[in-house]
């Protein structure tokens with residue numbers, strides 16, 4: 609069960625069927641999709657949005673989750689925050705590695721407010737409270753906005769890596785501050 613995570617301005621909650629229109633609006637935009645995946649493509653049908661919301665809801669795990677980031681002041685969804693096993697490079701279909709990644713997809717109407725960083729900071733706290741030793745993030749080398757989020761939330765750049773997604777990515781990592789080694 610994806611638990612609700614609360615921050616000063618945001619509530620991260622499970623996805624609901626009523627979020628389909630927002631999900632379609634978010635993922636049908638090239639500015640959102642252009643750096644996501646090895647072959648970026650925009651969502652082009654509402655049916656895909658229905659399937660995406662279902663996939664988000666299907667991740668049922670005590671620690672991992674895919675949250676709807678919503679603004680507390682008006683309950684408006686503003687984006688997606690993910691914490692899930694990252695696929696290792698290898699033969700398709702890619703299999704999850706032992707590492708857990710954090711990721712964010714914000715609607716462009718809500719960029720520039722610090723929402724991605726605020727939501728991600730809270731999810732890292734949740735991950736570390738649950739005992740994860742470290743969390744990684746990968747970005748397209750050209751995705752400077754996402755790399756800035758990584759740095760803002762205390763992740764360290766590890767250089768480029770081809771360990772994940774059968775792709776060359778900028779790799780970021782943050783260790784659990786409570787870990788002894």
Ligand SMILES: CC(C)(COP(=O)(O)OP(=O)(O)OC[C@H]1O[C@@H](n2cnc3c(N)ncnc32)[C@H](O)[C@@H]1OP(=O)(O)O)[C@@H](O)C(=O)NCCC(=O)NCCS
Nearest residue numbers: 640643712713714719720721722723724725747753754757
């Ligand atoms: C990556 C992405 C989430 C970054 O969004 P963002 O809004 O720039 O990120 P943050 O939440 O960290 O906000 C930081 C910005 O808000 C500003 N800001 C305003 N109020 C703020 C506050 N209270 N706290 C922190 N930052 C604040 C910062 O100055 C900064 O603006 P700047 O970039 O002009 O300097 C967004 O570009 C996105 O969703 N892109 C498409 C999807 C994508 O590529 N995802 C990543 C795949 S790896």
